[in-house]
Amino acid sequence: xxxxxxxTLYRFLLMAILLCLRAEIVFxxxxxxxxxxxxxxxxxxxxxxxxxxxxxSAVILEMSPHVGxxxxxxxxxxxxxxxxxxxxxxxxxxxxxxxxxxxxxxxxSYTSFSSFYxxxxxxxxHHKSNLxxxxxxxTVDEFKAYKTWxxxxxxxxxxxxxxxxxxxLLALKEISFADWIHEKSGLSAKTQExxxxxxxxEYGVAWxxxxxxxGIAEWHFFSGEGQSPNHVVGGNQRAAQTIADFIGADNIRLxxxxxxxxxxxxxxxxxxxDTGNFQQHVYRANYVITTIPLFKLDDxxxxxxxxxxxxxxxxxxxxxxxxxxxxxxxxxxxxxxKHNNESxxxxxxxxxxxxxxxxxxxxxxxxxxxxxxTGTYADRFNSRVNGLDDDQKTIIEAFDKQWPGFGRSxxxxxxxxxxxxxxxxxxxxRSRFDILSDSLRVPQGRIYFAGDFTEDTHSxxxxxxxxxxxxxxxxxx
Ligand SMILES: Cc1cc2nc3c(=O)[nH]c(=O)nc-3n(C[C@H](O)[C@H](O)[C@H](O)COP(=O)(O)OP(=O)(O)OC[C@H]3O[C@@H](n4cnc5c(N)ncnc54)[C@H](O)[C@@H]3O)c2cc1C
Numbered sequence: 001x002x003x004x005x006x007x008t009l010y011r012f013l014l015m016a017i018l019l020c021l022r023a024e025i026v027f028x029x030x031x032x033x034x035x036x037x038x039x040x041x042x043x044x045x046x047x048x049x050x051x052x053x054x055x056x057s058a059v060i061l062e063m064s065p066h067v068g069x070x071x072x073x074x075x076x077x078x079x080x081x082x083x084x085x086x087x088x089x090x091x092x093x094x095x096x097x098x099x100x101x102x103x104x105x106x107x108x109s110y111t112s113f114s115s116f117y118x119x120x121x122x123x124x125x126h127h128k129s130n131l132x133x134x135x136x137x138x139t140v141d142e143f144k145a146y147k148t149w150x151x152x153x154x155x156x157x158x159x160x161x162x163x164x165x166x167x168x169l170l171a172l173k174e175i176s177f178a179d180w181i182h183e184k185s186g187l188s189a190k191t192q193e194x195x196x197x198x199x200x201x202e203y204g205v206a207w208x209x210x211x212x213x214x215g216i217a218e219w220h221f222f223s224g225e226g227q228s229p230n231h232v233v234g235g236n237q238r239a240a241q242t243i244a245d246f247i248g249a250d251n252i253r254l255x256x257x258x259x260x261x262x263x264x265x266x267x268x269x270x271x272x273x274d275t276g277n278f279q280q281h282v283y284r285a286n287y288v289i290t291t292i293p294l295f296k297l298d299d300x301x302x303x304x305x306x307x308x309x310x311x312x313x314x315x316x317x318x319x320x321x322x323x324x325x326x327x328x329x330x331x332x333x334x335x336x337x338k339h340n341n342e343s344x345x346x347x348x349x350x351x352x353x354x355x356x357x358x359x360x361x362x363x364x365x366x367x368x369x370x371x372x373x374t375g376t377y378a379d380r381f382n383s384r385v386n387g388l389d390d391d392q393k394t395i396i397e398a399f400d401k402q403w404p405g406f407g408r409s410x411x412x413x414x415x416x417x418x419x420x421x422x423x424x425x426x427x428x429x430r431s432r433f434d435i436l437s438d439s440l441r442v443p444q445g446r447i448y449f450a451g452d453f454t455e456d457t458h459s460x461x462x463x464x465x466x467x468x469x470x471x472x473x474x475x476x477x
Contacts, residue, residue, distance in 0.1 A: 032284045032285060034057045035058040035059075035286065035473060037059070038261070038288065040060045041069020041070055041293075042068075042069065042086075042095055043452065044291040046098060046466035047466040048243075048247045048251065052247060059283065059285075062253065062254050063255070064255070067243075068085075068237055069085075070459075074414070080365065081235050083357070086236050087231070089459060092227055093463055094460070095239075095460075102243065105232065108228045108231065109231075111125075112221050112229065113125060113130045114347060116194075116350065117350060118193060123137050131225060134194070142190065148186065153219050157223070160216065170434070172211060172212040173430065173431035174428065176428045195219075198222060199218055201348060201374050202458070204375060204425065205320045206376070209425070214426055214431050217456075234360075255274055256275075257273045257275050258271070258272050258290075259271050259272065260302075260303070261288055263302075263444065263447050267285060268288045269283070270284075287473050289466075289469045291451040291462070295420075310449075313436035313440050317426055317430060317437075317453065318430075321375060321418070322418045323377070323378035323418060325414070325415050326413070326414040327395070327413050328412040329369055330367075331361075331364055345369075349402065352398040353373070353395065354371050354373035356371055357369070357371075357372060424456065425457055437454075441454055443469075448472065448473065449465075
């Protein structure tokens with residue numbers, strides 16, 4: 001009798017617990033799809049785009065209240081706007097084909113080389129081509145040596161497409177890009193400085209901190225006449241929004257912080273926490289593609305846990321630093337960045353001002369300048385170690401040194417910080433081409449890893465990784 005009572009009580013309690021749990025965790029049919037995608041940055045949006053084109057259902061789970069991730073455009077009074085994140089889509093970026101398909105208006109007004117300041121002198125790009133510009137910077141003999149070196153770089157870059165890499169090529173991950181150029185390039189000291197100044201803003205760290213192997217990959221944006229950088233008319237955020245519109249709002253769940261990804265033989269289960277009301281949700285699918293940045297992967301619990309090689313790949317990857325400052329300036333100050341009435345922007349300053357871009361402003365209204373600050377200055381500004389006032393002072397002083405009297409025209413500064421590992425990069429000894437990086441490009445069970453850092457330093461990697469993951473899923477039985 002007591003035993004029967006206990007069993008009945010036990011069953012009752014179990015039912016009650018299950019009912020309570022069910023009340024807290026929302027299971028619903030609309031929470032399932034063929035593929036779940038974590039993150040609505042370029043990689044997540046591109047993945048959903050390719051899947052929709054292939055006729056597969058996909059749902060994106062995004063922790064923030066907006067799409068785009070590191071693609072963001074800030075708008076100010078009088079319709080002024082400037083990029084907070086991604087500035088330009090390089091010509092080789094597969095995302096450009098999506099833009100063309102969706103008729104996103106693009107513009108390209110400059111080339112891969114930019115005007116730059118070196119030791120206080122301005123080297124002005126007002127030429128028809130990259131190589132004509134370079135000829136104005138260095139001597140005829142230096143230029144000849146540069147051409148020979150650049151041809152070697154092109155040949156080495158081609159070899160990167162053949163896998164597995166040769167041992168001699170792979171060995172280039174053990175030497176820094178800087179040391180390798182110093183020792184092996186045959187370039188003059190001035191040409192070496194030119195290469196450093198033009199490329200460092202791309203990977204966001206000093207060239208001593210990346211390997212020669214990754215340097216070869218980065219250089220291909222600049223080789224020959226270089227690739228053209230593309231920008232969305234009206235701001236890059238329009239690109240993210242247009243892809244999101246194509247995917248459909250019903251397929252993008254905002255404010256869903258993914259906390260747990262479980263992969264079994266039967267499928268995947270992804271748990272989210274609604275950042276608005278802390279309600280937990282569970283989503284189910286055949287596969288999941290995570291596109292969240294490297295530094296956020298540790299916030300997610302994986303079942304089964306990530307394999308040791310993937311863990312090691314994440315732990316030992318480094319990061320380039322970016323910091324953005326939008327500077328609102330009196331229109332009367334425009335002469336500082338104009339030569340013969342033509343803008344010299346973007347200009348590389350090789351200092352605390354980073355790359356100075358011109359945002360969009362209405363005629364005769366205050367002008368918005370966009371500073372894309374990288375490397376040690378970005379680290380310092382991101383850390384706020386000296387406080388905001390000090391950061392502003394450093395920037396104004398740098399402006400006044402470069403353009404005496406300019407500081408008086410500055411009306412407002414707005415700062416945007418990024419995580420210290422915001423940009424993918426690999427320290428000397430690691431590379432995007434090594435075995436550890438390969439481990440992130442293969443699925444673990446039903447979990448696919450995408451996002452810029454799985455392929456590349458930039459948004460090229462975001463789109464390429466989406467293509468890779470979707471292609472693999474479509475081929476899988
Ligand atoms: C200042 C700056 C300038 C740049 N300039 C250029 C440039 O000129 N050219 C270029 O090619 N690249 C540039 N980049 C790099 C480019 O922005 C990125 O490579 C690209 O946008 C990355 O896309 P992604 O989808 O891989 O990652 P992200 O854009 O970071 O998207 C990841 C998404 O995942 C979401 N997320 C994270 N964790 C979770 C979670 N637990 N649950 C749910 N969602 C989550 C995030 O909120 C985010 O929306 C720049 C970057 C910065 C910061």
